[in-house]
Amino acid sequence: MPDLDKVVAIDFHTHAEEPCGTHADDGYDDFQAGMTAYFKSPFKHPPTIPETAEYYRKLNIAAVIFPVDAERESGYRRYNNEEMAELAAQHSDVLIPFASIDPAKGKVGAREARRLVEHYGIKGFKFHPTFQGFYPNDRSAYVLYEAIQEAGVPALFHTGQTGVGAGMHGGNNMRLKYSNPMFLDDVAADFPDMQIVMAHPSFPWQEEALSVATHKPNVWIDLSGWSPKYFPPILVRYANSLLQDRVLFGSDWPAILPDRWLADFEQLDIKPNVRPKILKDNARRLLKM
Structure with missing residues (x-):
């Protein structure tokens, strides 16, 4: 694992x-082109895991990295979780691997998660x-x-x-x-001992997200997918106060580059004692690292 000190x-x-590093199957071309246009990405082709690791290594930043298993809903093949984990392990000085399992896989998915x-x-x-096509509180997901x-x-x-689709x-x-x-x-x-991270400023439901996070102590928020200069004022206010111990830096690489996110975050009115919590300390505590 990365040396988080x-x-x-x-x-x-x-x-x-x-x-x-292989070309995705048919269907991904139009999909990836749409994502590139939406986020104005500088990449002509999605970066591989080794390319991602090298980018983060140069910035001296650790990164949680994951695929998304949306094969059932989208028709695009899933990336193999084991193969992704093995590649991430080759770059364990900067990469922290998460997996993705479509909850529709039920008990088979639960067995895969444990393995x-x-x-x-x-x-x-x-x-x-949205990509996987399910309500998070659907009971069929509970076994996973x-x-x-x-x-x-x-x-x-x-x-x-x-930006997907x-x-x-x-x-x-x-x-x-x-x-x-x-x-x-x-x-x-229903799962008070499972730590839940709500990704992104939750437009157009920002206040709902803040409500859930302040009410449920096992809920966190990551700030990925948006440049900090576009954060709603109420999100900044809660990050500076009530939720300062449960807000996390996230970029949404490769859609948004971490250096761009960090440069914009520098201009945000975040208290000096809160800034290191968001950038590293909260994530380290959540990951038990």
Whole structure:
């Protein structure tokens, strides 16, 4: 694992778009082109895990990295969690591997989760309700959550609007409703020992997200997917006060570069004693590292 005494920050939200350096199957081309246009990405092709590691190594930043298993809903093949974990392990000085399992896999998914934590060093799990097409509080997902809670690792959920499918015909048939953070209130109540991270400023449900996080002590917020200069004032206010111990730096690499995010964060009115919590200390505590 990374030496967290030496890194300057922990980016809690980076994507393993092309874990094995191979071209994704048909369908991804249009999808990735839409993502590139939406985020004005500088990359012509999604960076591989080794390329991601090298970028973060130069910045002296550790990164939580994950794929997204949306194969059932999207028709795009999933990236192999084991293969991604093995590649991340080759760059363990900067990368912290999370996995992704479609909750529709039920007990098979729960077995995979346990295996990944025990044998592959997976430190958490990523969910994207809009991309995966499910409500987070759907009881069919609970068998997977039970495995995650038993393993003692966090679950990271996309919340709010998404660049995934944005601008594509029919939004690529993806539904924003699944990513309302209020659905996570049920999950936080039913799994009080599972640490839940709500990813992104949760536009247009920012106040719902803050409500859930202040009410449920096992809920955190990462600040990825937006430049800090666009953060709603109420989010900054809560990050500076009531939620200062449960807010995390995240970029959304490769959609948003960490150096750009950090430069904009420098201009944000964050208290000096809170800034290191957001950049590293809170994530280190959450990851038990």
